[in-house]
Amino acid sequence: MKIGLLSDTHKKIEYSQTVIDHLVAEGAEFLIHCGDIVKEEMLQQLKKSGKRYLAVYGNNDPHLAEVHNRYNLVQEPHYFKLAGTKFKLMHLPFYMSADAEVILFGHTHTFECDFKNGALFLNPGEACARSKPVSECAMLEVREEAFIVTQYSRRVEETQFHARHFTFEREEQ
Template structure:
């Protein structure tokens, strides 16, 4: 299964749509937004895309609470299962216990893909290109034996994303 992962879109709707479009084009069957969504227009775009999705509130998303029942918005930490894999989703990196197969988080605006013990910790970086001149997102592909992470970056001036691939041998919890 391929899972697109984005975070920290803030008010950058066009950059968010570009990242979502890339992930869908690359085969994402599910999209995870790990917070600081910023604009309801981004949730509307996720709602209309061909993949299912979940989005967690970030520390800048209190104004989106009025849309809670309209979109698939959740509070952190949020646990769920996809492809026989237990996920923990949050925005703030405060619940970093390895109590899931994959822990997805945001907030720091820094890409991280690190396998510690039996858990993959994944932060896709920032879509909004606020702290650096690049927009970032990730794709997590799950197989029975491995986690494959594609890290996508694009300079705000460029049209094409660059890709780096990371592979982690999967260890069942």
């Protein structure tokens, strides 16, 4: 299963739409937003993508509680199963124990991808291009034998995303 990941969109609706369109074009079957959504329009973009999705509140999202019931929006840390894999989703990197197979987070505005203690720790970076002039997202392909992570980055003045790939062997269950 291919899972499209984005985080820290903040107020950059045009960048978030570009990221969603790219992830869908690359085959994402499910979309996950790792927080700091900021604008309801971002949630509307996820909903209109035609893909199943999940989004977690970030530290800049308390006002979105007013529209909570309209979207698939959860509190952190949120545990769920997808593609036979246990996930933990959060925005703030405070719950970093390896108590799931995949730990997804945001907040730092920096792409991170590491496999330790039998778990994949993954931050898709910032979609908003606030800390640097680069919009980022990631694709996580869950296979029985491995996790394949693709980091996508695009300078804001460019139209093409550049890809880097990482493969991590899964531990036997």
